[in-house]
Amino acid sequence: MKKISIALAAALISSTSAMAASLAPADITVALIYGIKGDPFYVTMEKGARAKAEELGIKLVADGPSQWNPQLQTPLIDAMIAKKVNGMVAVPNDPTAMVPVLERAFQSGIAIATADTFVGDGDYKDGTVNFPVSAVSSDNFAGGKVACEALIDAMGGKGSLYILVSTPNVPSDTLRRDGCKAAVDATGGAVKLAGVDYTQSNATNATNLTQAALQRDKEIGAIFGGNLFSAQGAAAATRTANLQGTVKIASFDAPEEAIASLKDGTIDIVIAQQPAEIGAVAVQAVFDSLTGKTDIPAKVAVPFVTITRDNVDTPDAQAAIYKAK
Incomplete structure (x- = not known):
């Protein structure tokens, strides 16, 4: 270069x-x-x-x-x-x-x-x-790591974790992916990586990829959605499979839709940039x-803000939610 x-x-x-x-x-x-x-x-x-x-x-x-x-x-x-x-x-x-x-x-x-x-x-x-x-x-690496550490805790420290990010070469995506992988690696094999797929910032792609992953690996207990569209698609797939709440989902990005999904139990953690x-x-x-x-x-x-159902209504969390207009 x-x-x-x-x-x-x-x-x-x-x-x-x-x-x-x-x-x-x-x-x-x-x-x-x-x-x-x-x-x-x-x-x-x-x-x-x-x-x-x-x-x-x-x-x-x-x-x-x-x-x-x-x-x-x-x-x-x-x-x-x-x-x-x-x-x-x-x-x-x-x-x-x-x-x-x-x-x-x-x-x-x-x-x-x-x-x-x-x-x-x-x-x-x-x-x-x-x-x-x-x-x-x-700090995208730290955000991915924190999100997946929370998912691993929610899974009880065992099972498979699936990663969805938008692209394999955009730095923000790869850093979030690698931060999540680091959290999985730190379990010493107690949690396995169910795979990494790339959605091209398309929620339909994310839904289709997640449906295939859930069929392929019945041990998936959590999904890291590395951006808005990845998390939306993963949430749709778990709803279709009647696994919402059973399969834990983290969304890296905090639009109003992600907060609604957090409140209804479809998504469990939101990392707000x-x-x-x-x-x-x-x-x-x-x-x-x-x-x-x-x-x-x-x-x-x-810095980013971590939003859960426990703190979603606090002023700091509310201020971190993205606005569509």
């Missing part, structure tokens, strides 16, 4: 900052390119990004693809380059495929931060890709870069 030289990256960042510094905040436009249209996670992220933009006195424009697909996301970024936005917060649909278009944006003078997922290896200081100013996301905070922190990082600040953290891990 091509890496921009440190000297060239520094020169481009300096040039971008110098140009933006001559602008009033009202003349600065930052684009948010989110992961997929209509996902409550990204709806909530946009709310946080817009609130931060309003606080800073800058403009924010937002767009995203109808599917999680780098071929659909790339032209949206090209369109923002053509609009000559000053900064960009991007949720890359692929850590490798999205590098060229984001590099084009950077070389055109756009300050870039990534949110939720990243490009390259995510180490923008010493890693394979170094032009984004910051990577802002949840804080997408509004992720969006706000990423916009702040871009703005700081544009205004010449140099002490911007290259990586920010935004």
Whole structure:
């Protein structure tokens, strides 16, 4: 993977900052390119990004693809380059495929931060890709591990655990998957991994995959749904099989549907990211870069909130629920 030289990256960042510094905040436009249209996670992220933009006195424009697909996301970024936005917060649909278009944006003078997922290896200081100013996301490995530790406890520490995540290559997915695997491995064989399947952020795929897994392995006692669509599909499959409440389900993501499923007993634990905070922190990082600040953290891990039936009605849990509108 091509890496921009440190000297060239520094020169481009300096040039971008110098140009933006001559602008009033009202003349600065930052684009948010989110992961997929209509996902409550990204709806909530946009709310946080817009609130931060309003606080800073800058403009924010937002767009995203109808599917999680780098071929659909790339032209949206090209369109923002053509609009000559000053900064960009991007949720890359692929850590490798999205590098060229984001590099084009950077070389055109756009300050870039990534949110939720990243490009390259995510180490923008010493890693394979170094032009984004910051990577802002949840600690996905820790979230997957915590969720699956809770599932293992709910299973009584034995049986099989099945993992569903969206894709095999997007960093947020693979980190959640690997965190869950680490929790399974820590049982020393008392809990077995029933398999890992990939849903492509499609609830119907998740339902079909879960139905097949439940037929294949009668010992499945828990399912980790690594994103909204995976958990929704798994919940639908357990309802069809009359296994709701028997097979424990964790949802990584906290839309209102997941909370309803938590309350009716279909889902047992919800890991809520804080997408509004992720969006706000990423916009702040871009703005700081544009205004010449140099002490911007290259990586920010935004904490998550664990929601169960015991704490779902508390203010902290209610504040963490994603909003669809």
